[in-house]
Amino acid sequence: MDDEYIESPVLHDPRCAAFPDLGNVVIAVKTGATEVQRRLPIQMLTSLRCVRNVMVFSDLEEDVAGFHIHDALDMIPSSAMEGNSDFAFYLKQKELKKYGEVEAMMGGVLDPRRPEDLAAWTLDKYKQVHILEKIWDAFPERDWYMMIDADTYLSWSNLLLWLERLPDPSEKSYLGSPARWAEVAFAHGGSGILMSRATVYDFAVTHNGSAASWDKPMHEECCGDYVIGMILKERGIILKESWPTINGENPVTLPFGSTHWCEPSVTMHHVQPNHMSIIANFERSRANQTSPWTFSDFFNAVVRNNLPDELEDWDSLSTDTMEQAESYNACKQRCEQAKECFQFAFDGKRCGLGKSIHLGQRRDQKDNKKWRSGWNKSKIEQWIAKQPPCHPTFPHT
Structure with missing residues (x-):
């Protein structure tokens, strides 16, 4: 051949x-x-x-x-x-x-x-x-x-x-x-x-x-x-x-933040058909097709304006810190007080805090756990405003 x-x-x-x-x-x-x-x-x-x-x-x-x-x-x-x-x-x-x-x-x-x-x-x-x-x-x-x-x-x-x-x-x-x-x-x-x-x-x-x-x-x-x-x-x-340029995450699990921001992306894994279309549409819509796109480019074009304040029956994949909590509002307050917390998830008993930004995924009630997630959008915007312009480089070049 x-x-x-x-x-x-x-x-x-x-x-x-x-x-x-x-x-x-x-x-x-x-x-x-x-x-x-x-x-x-x-x-x-x-x-x-x-x-x-x-x-x-x-x-x-x-x-x-x-x-x-x-x-x-x-x-x-x-x-x-x-x-x-x-x-x-x-x-x-x-x-x-x-x-x-x-x-x-x-x-x-x-x-x-x-x-x-x-x-x-x-x-x-x-x-x-x-x-x-x-x-x-x-x-x-x-x-x-x-x-x-x-x-x-x-x-x-x-x-x-x-x-x-x-x-x-x-x-x-x-x-x-x-x-x-x-x-x-x-x-x-x-x-x-x-x-x-x-x-x-x-x-x-x-x-x-x-x-x-x-x-x-x-x-x-x-x-x-x-x-x-x-x-x-x-x-x-x-x-x-060659991580994170070659990457096992997908649009809902990607941890946007310090490890996934100015790096160019070559692969994502476990990508559902609807997300394949979303990524392809993003690539086609880029004004500058001759330079590499980064995780921050994808975040700003696709994720940033779609982050909600909170969602029921949703897991935001906030697992950097896990601790007991009395309520969703108590979990929310802990995220507000934690310096590096961008998002949180409460399952009815435990509160998870996240130092990176995930879209997350639906989680139905199971084993007496009912998920509810929130995003501290003001802290996210403050962090983004502090980031210098990206000058992407590929690994091993």
């Missing part, structure tokens, strides 16, 4: 002209058959609408909304699946594909080994090592390769501006939002894993067959992104921590 690419139906959108795709970047989207119908179409029409080289990988080969979905697991031999209950879900999906109801019939299936987890989530960990080899085979010798999930919003403009400033892709680079497991710092997959040409070459060519060598051992591991980090670490390729 060296001279071919998967063309988005909106690739020729004139709004993509400010950041033309030269074909030197490959985006791999990881998803699952039980969610692809809900997630992929809006992602392709918003976050990825200007991207030329996109491959979508799942645990079932199919076509969705005009896009071909590749089976990330199709190279795993039956001998590696024998005796491994993780693959029972995979084989059942293939059997049920003909009925066209995989999501309805398999979406709630639980992992027999860990009933608290979905079987689809357990199967997911086998995909990423194979995806790395497959994207190199399809698009060899590109400069940059990025793996994201189907609920990851990727800012194409900010990504390209970042790549212009990063070291030459002939150097081995591995970047992402850090997660840690068993003393290994690895790039969290849902937030996005960015790798240079030299890194993917090392994995897929120099050490060809790395993915197959993990088909059986992966059964005992937690997750595929951890295994990638472990493999690269063993080869001397250490994660360049």
Whole structure:
């Protein structure tokens, strides 16, 4: 596929002209058959609408909304699946594909080994090592390769501006939002894993067959992104921590404030379809399309004027300080008295104070807890007024 690419139906959108795709970047989207119908179409029409080289990988080969979905697991031999209950879900999906109801019939299936987890989530960990080899085979010798999930919003403009400033892709680079497991710092997959040409070459060519060598051992591991980090670490390729530019938060959970203000944003994770549209509309409406946008830009354009004074049945995600309180008004007073408190949440017994600004999310009454949240908008405005103009810089540049 060296001279071919998967063309988005909106690739020729004139709004993509400010950041033309030269074909030197490959985006791999990881998803699952039980969610692809809900997630992929809006992602392709918003976050990825200007991207030329996109491959979508799942645990079932199919076509969705005009896009071909590749089976990330199709190279795993039956001998590696024998005796491994993780693959029972995979084989059942293939059997049920003909009925066209995989999501309805398999979406709630639980992992027999860990009933608290979905079987689809357990199967997911086998995909990423194979995806790395497959994207190199399809698009060899590109400069940059990025793996994201189907609920990851990727800012194409900010990504390209970042790549212009990063070291030459002939150097081995591995970047992402850090997660840690068993003393290994690895790039969290849902937030996005960015790798240079030299890194993917090392994995897929120099050490060809790395993915197959993990088909059986992966059964005992937690997750595929951890295994990638472990493999690269063993080869001397250490994660360049790139948080919060590569980020696992979304518009309702982002902690706007000292850690998320003048930094440019490249990814957000767990982004719902309606929020994908909101971010895309914000990007399109920017007057200056040639400079990176920051968390403060997004806050001022989307969040600032939509913050309420208070909301019933709402959790503002205020957890920096948690203490007992007699009432909502008592909780509100504590926030007013605390120097760094921007917002608060009361669940009927406990008062949470927040040093950053979150939109938060609906929380229905449960276990005798009834949520009510408030925002101290005067303190928020005072803090914003004190902030100097942003001069955004990308990590590792």
